[in-house]
Amino acid sequence: MAVLFGAVLLAGAAAGAWGEASPAPWRSSSESARLAARDLDGADLSPAQAERLVGESGDRWAAYLSPEEYADLTGGRYLGVGLSVGRSGGTTAVSAVVPGGPAAEAGIAAGDRLLHVDGVPADQLPVTDVVARLRGQRAGTPVALSVQRADGPVRDVVLTRAVLAAREVEVDRVRPGVVRIAVHAFTEGVAAQVREAARGSQGLVLDLRGSSGGLVEEAVATASLFLDGGPVASYQEHGETRELTAAPGGDTATPLVVLVDGGTMSSAELLAGALQDRCRAVLVGTRTFGKGSVQQPNRLADGSVVELTVGRWSTPSGHTPDGVGLLPDVPAPAGGDAAGLALQVLAGLRARG
Template sequence: MPTGPRVRQGMTLGLVFGVVLFAGAASGAWGEPIGSPRAPSSSDGARGADLSGADLSPQEARQLVGASGDRWAAYLSPQQYRDFTGGRYPGIGLSLGRAADGPTEVAEVLPGSPAARAGITPGEKLVSVDGVPADRLPVTEVVSRLRGGPAGSAVAVGVQGGDGPVRELSLTRAELAAREVESDRPRPGVARIAVHAFTEGVADQVRAAAAGARGVVLDLRGNSGGLVEEAVGVASAFLDGGPVASYQAHGERRELTAAPGGDTAVPLVVLVDGGTMSAAELLAGALQDRSRAVLVGGRTFGKGTVQQPSRLADGSVVELTVGRYQTPAGRSPDGTGVQPDVPAPVGDDDGTDALALRVLEGLSPTGAP
């Protein structure tokens, strides 16, 4: 949220509504505004233990995550947590995606990164990390392993293009910088704002990028979540208070609400696809339910679960699923996703971008933002 305290090293962690799957960018999943430190029971029977302060070794913590049967469970070392919240982190520059029961695929390669220099390209399969089959691990654990050492350390990956042979590569991690918000002006008066992940400061960046625009295209394609307070903060930029989402905690329904004073007049189109998940789905669903934006693109991923982070005695973090969230209209996107108002062809990003601008024109009182 724009005015609430942000989660920092040494402070209590709250609930998590997303996990950022960018192995070479801001990867991790951070909580809602501070104040919900305990793990609630979920409405669908899922349970997550509060392990705060537990004296577990990294091996024990990883074993706990692996034995949980929780596809979204994750272990984050103290250094990884500091990197995630600090805006710079060691990585190889891969953005990963995985459809239900599908392979782990490279969604994006950061230009100039170790992965880019090694010739890895979007669409290739990530077969293994340090000899462990990637598809046998939760994607969060794959990301954790890719980022499991300091800059200068090595990680072995196996990648495969199509039906070709698997290429075994040894890559050296580099220190990379987060680049979560990108914006441009495709037409006079129109701000196109791409949000890749909800990390610290994103809501303020979105507000700045939208300032003065007569129409906004908010691109959440490929956004796999992150800090729920930042997602609510982005919602607050376009809503004048009111509900954004709700979740169950300790048998009680709790609300996430937008701050008052957002711009409710500027025409708004939100781009979504199968890579839009978790906190990004929360945001898209809220803007759709509140009749604030038109969603264009494809059905979102369908991750509506809540994770509870617990800080262990050594400063590391374990995340376990504890429940589900709902949009303002009472919908849970878990397993079903959020349907766009205006479907677009899959894989035709240029066509979808053009469609979004046409829809935006139709929302403007003058027909031309």
């Protein structure tokens, strides 16, 4: 069974029913909850019924995806406005902007403070809710933002959500023999791209800052590149413990530093937690997001998918990051050069041999 540790990539959290009329009665939240508790694979539900089920489930990470939307999710496309956010000292700010996306076209830049989302103060919302409000549920829908650059004037902009093609892996040869590999999300083929990028390097910086999760199989396959078998994570599914293990034969010798921040979530946290617990990498940066839940995709009769939370996952040492995140081994000072610090730590690891 496939599992997703990052449904927020496309649909985010469903905070309530979409309000469409349902041709068949889903009259109570308890009825929906009973249906949500069992396997929905093959269920003959209309889109309105599935959306109502998600809305009444009480599951903040539940989502209904059309066949096209699910293909986008797993294939490296996502719904949103093309920005990532983080929080430091109670302030919500833009941490990254996708070139060519709606946010970039509106002139929003990394470092801008995000003040309001659809009129709601961003600092008063959990970051998860800010992300969900930005992502929305359908392409072509508007979201109103208030942003501020440094001490400049507050600027109100309305962005239109779009399905964005993601370049999930970016590679920089930062120094002779040293490679920085940024993984923005774990979609199909990411592990193979990381393997190719790491080939022949003498030191690696795996940059998971702002990495929003995705396919757990790809995260485990990426962990397998740097581990020689053994545990990666475990998760609870309907009361049963399931183990995720690395394939044997990974590179355990090349010095490795992993960059993390408040946007590192879900499958990215799973990878970082495994490498940290197994003493394979040094984590540098700031506390991660703290999404420790597991979503099961249930494919309905028409090919659409309902994702529902089925459990929580833990690192090899038994720590669950849900709600608390992972702490880096080497904290980066607020406003400091985390990437430069990662290179300093990597230089120390290489000098030690």
